[in-house]
Amino acid sequence: xxxxxxxxxxxxxxxxxxxxxxxxxxxxxxxxxxxxxxxxxxxxxxxxxxxxxxxxxxxxxxxxxxxxxxxxxxxxxxxxxxxxxxxxxxxxxxxxxxxxxxxxxxxxxxxxx
Amino acid sequence: xxxxxxxxxxxxxxxxxxxxxxxxxxxxxxxxxxxxxxxxxxxxxxxxxxxxxxxxxxxxxxxxxxxxxxxxxxxxxxxxxxxxxxxxxxxxxxxxxxxxxxxxxxxxxxx
Numbered sequence: 260x261x262x263x264x265x266x267x268x269x270x271x272x273x274x275x276x277x278x279x280x281x282x283x284x285x286x287x288x289x290x291x292x293x294x295x296x297x298x299x300x301x302x303x304x305x306x307x308x309x310x311x312x313x314x315x316x317x318x319x320x321x322x323x324x325x326x327x328x329x330x331x332x333x334x335x336x337x338x339x340x341x342x343x344x345x346x347x348x349x350x351x352x353x354x355x356x357x358x359x360x361x362x363x364x365x366x367x368x369x370x371x372x
Numbered sequence: 373x374x375x376x377x378x379x380x381x382x383x384x385x386x387x388x389x390x391x392x393x394x395x396x397x398x399x400x401x402x403x404x405x406x407x408x409x410x411x412x413x414x415x416x417x418x419x420x421x422x423x424x425x426x427x428x429x430x431x432x433x434x435x436x437x438x439x440x441x442x443x444x445x446x447x448x449x450x451x452x453x454x455x456x457x458x459x460x461x462x463x464x465x466x467x468x469x470x471x472x473x474x475x476x477x478x479x480x481x482x483x
Binding site: 292294299300301302303304307317347349351356357358359360361362363365366 | 376402403405407413414415416417420422458460462470471472473474475476
């Protein structure tokens with residue numbers, strides 16, 4: 260099993276460009292999460308999904324959109340990238356919400372120029 | 373705003389020393405996670421606990437739900453323990469699955 264994978268691993272964008280980050284998990288988990296990690300700050304929740312076809316906003320959702328069309332995939336989109344979105348993005352999944360270990364992907368390092 | 377405070381922020385230890393990292397939080401939770409972030413960036417879950425104490429090898433985690441405090445201990449520390457350790461209580465937005473992360477404690481263990 261691959262666990263949680265993220266594509267791409269690195270990306271450089273220019274301001275205003277768009278892109279989609281893909282998260283895939285092969286553990287049949289219901290819950291999936293997108294986080295961003297910035298220097299000097301803890302991980303922050305961007306959006307999450309409690310099951311196929313559902314999404315919800317987290318702590319810092321502005322500038323991002325998400326979709327969960329298939330249970331195994333959770334996509335994070337940036338419609339018009341801004342330098343403030345330069346960050347490392349982590350995806351995670353868990354089998355249920357409460358008292359469940361979260362499994363993290365390797366991260367995507369995004370730079371917006 | 374929910375808050376998670378970890379201490380210390382940075383910690384340097386000699387190999388073999390006993391390490392303690394503390395975490396205090398301000399929200400009611402049902403469970404708290406301890407995570408390890410390797411120097412290469414990968415994040416792994418070490419513990420998820422809702423009461424008492426858990427032990428995995430040389431790592432011990434304790435939690436006092438009433439006092440809203442948790443500790444992570446490393447016995448007989450080793451250079452391979454060098455990493456950032458992150459405390460994450462659940463509960464953002466009313467869902468225990470939505471973790472709130474501390475800023476992490478950077479541990480460096482010298483041989």
